[in-house]
Amino acid sequence: MKIPPRLVLDTNVLVAAVRSRLGPSFALMQLVRSARVNMYCSPALFLEYEAVLKRPAQLQASGLHARDVDAILNELAGLIAPVSTHYQWRPQLKDPADEMVLEAAVNARAQALVTFNARDFSPAARFGLLVRNPAQVFVQFHLPRNKESTP
Numbered sequence: 001m002k003i004p005p006r007l008v009l010d011t012n013v014l015v016a017a018v019r020s021r022l023g024p025s026f027a028l029m030q031l032v033r034s035a036r037v038n039m040y041c042s043p044a045l046f047l048e049y050e051a052v053l054k055r056p057a058q059l060q061a062s063g064l065h066a067r068d069v070d071a072i073l074n075e076l077a078g079l080i081a082p083v084s085t086h087y088q089w090r091p092q093l094k095d096p097a098d099e100m101v102l103e104a105a106v107n108a109r110a111q112a113l114v115t116f117n118a119r120d121f122s123p124a125a126r127f128g129l130l131v132r133n134p135a136q137v138f139v140q141f142h143l144p145r146n147k148e149s150t151p
Contacts, residue, residue: 004038005141008045008083008105010098010115011052013134018053018072019062024134028114031143032079040108041080044100049073083108092123105129112137 009028016025031037041049052058053069064072085103092102098120105113105124112130113121114137121131132140 004036005112005137005143006038006040006108006110007137008040008101008108008110008113010101010113010117011045011048012116013114014049015052015058016116016134018058018064018069024138027145028134028137028143033075035079036143037141039076039080040083040104040110042083042085042100042104042107044085045104046073046077046080048097048100049076081108095120102127102129112140 007028013025013028016023017029020026028037032039050069050073053062053064053073054066059065059069083104085100085107089103089106092099098117101113101115102121102124104110106127106129110129112132113124114132114134115121116133118131118133124131130140137143138145
């Protein structure tokens with residue numbers, strides 16, 4: 001049996017998955033739901049997911065209400081593996097808001113940090129951490145693609 005990859009998702013990946021059922025972000029979240037991917041998250045990162053997904057502009061773009069976001073996050077909370085950030089190496093990145101994503105990935109011993117802003121996470125290489133976008137994750141880890149969820 002193949003061991004599912006250990007991933008930490010940047011908030012922008014979750015936003016993309018919530019905004020559209022088409023594309024690799026949503027397909028990746030479906031693999032999280034089916035336990036074909038292990039998703040790790042720190043409490044700070046989870047709180048960021050909530051704050052960003054509930055922004056008025058995000059709610060409007062996704063067509064969701066705050067209660068819908070709560071339902072998504074409640075399900076996600078049952079699927080993710082929690083990460084305690086015992087070690088912090090700040091500052092490593094140009095954007096201080098990205099530090100918690102890197103710290104979650106390093107502390108989780110994730111195989112990859114999944115983001116649409118790979119350039120912002122280039123220092124992750126010094127921790128032996130891959131930085132990939134959702135489409136690259138499918139290739140990197142030979143994950144199955146659902147034809148209805150990917151372009």
